[in-house]
Amino acid sequence: MRLQNKVAVITGGGSGIGRAAALLLAKEGAKVVIAGRRHKPLEETVDLIKSAGGDAICLSIDVSKTGEVKKMIDVAVNTYRKIDILYNNAAVFTGTGKNVVELDEDEWDDLMDTNLKGVFLCCKYVIPHMINNGGGSIINCSSISGHLGQRRQGAYNAAKGGIEMLSKCMALDFAEYKIRVNTVCPAWVETDFNREDVAKRKDEVLKLHPAGRIGQPEDVAYAVLYLASDESAWVTGTSLMVDGGYTAQ
Secondary structure, three states: OOOOOOEEEEEOOOOHHHHHHHHHHHHOOOEEEEEEOOHHHHHHHHHHHHHOOOEEEEEEOOOOOHHHHHHHHHHHHHHHOOOOEEEEOOOOOOOOOEOOOOOOHHHHHHHHHHHHHHHHHHHHHHHHHHHHHOOEEEEEEOOHHHOOOOOOEHHHHHHHHHHHHHHHHHHHHHHHHOEEEEEEEEOOEOOOOOHHHHHHOHHHHHHOOOOOOOEOHHHHHHHHHHHHOHHHOOOOOOEEEEOOOHHHO
16 A cells, blocks of 8 residues: 555545545545544445545535634544645535626635645645644645636635645745645546536637546646655655646647
8 A cells, every 4th residue: 555554634525526536545544633624424434435445534624714724634633643645625615607797706715715825834734744744735725727817707716826836835835844835737637526517618628628528636646746745755846737638739
């Protein structure tokens, strides 16, 4: 197993890419702490892991709230004694489909608080434990939207671009402590959240991906596994495109 004796914290682990990553990391031997806003989907993910012989717990938190992030870290350390891996997957899509004139300030704040501030807070409170452990791997879920300009997605792309720069800076700041920080950057991935939209726009979306298909959560989960494992021990400060060729065009 590639993650034997490792402990992973995953935010947004109740569905989609987060659930797929939690299941895969647990399958590879990691003990998994899954966090998110909706408790029932989190419990379902834990049940799936345990039924396959894995070890996992979950708790409901809002990653934009300092006290709740601290609680998540405390629970993880108190339960499993350490944290080796952090996968920041939690995100919202508030205000997408609007330009900056149409976007409400509250929508901007909600998106930035979860998508960017949430990454900052989780890293802020996990990194001291990783330093004490002698190292660790942080994987932040960015997007191709952190590298491209796209119409009517200014807030979302700004947050993802912020994740890209924050990750590079943290990679430099903590390399001496053997802490690696990288991002995964999906293109269109079919999840419960967007399945209806993907179905309506299938031909349009397929044309964006030279690989000839839309991504599945497991495609991203395997990229997360690589960055979480010791196989990527010399990889830090980089962005792994998981996009079916989208950004190669």
